[in-house]
């Protein structure tokens with residue numbers, strides 16, 4: 858049934874080559890990737906550049922640099938991705954403890970899941 862609908866849609870699509878989108882998507886099966894939720898995009902961009910509300914709000918509020926109380930080191934995004942406190946969550950989501958940035962490059966959805974699991978997603 859899905860194939861039938863795809864074929865029908867394709868034939869309609871082909872009839873309408875003046876359609877502005879046709880040169881971009883000549884085949885309907887070449888659907889653009891589904892956009893992530895806007896919030897995920899914002900969080901992902903902030904994590905990638907290492908600038909988040911959590912790690913940088915102290916500058917605006919003229920407070921001390923936030924410190925991980927467990928590891929006694931600056932609470933940066935890099936640290937959050939390797940902090941010993943969250944080993945169990947990384948294991949659960951299968952994020953490498955050696956190179957979490959590899960995961961950041963290959964599977965951002967797992968990073969989103971991790972941030973939600975450690976309850977930091979909403980403060981990024």
Ligand SMILES: [Zn+2]
Nearest residue numbers: 925928940941
């Ligand atoms: Zn830590």
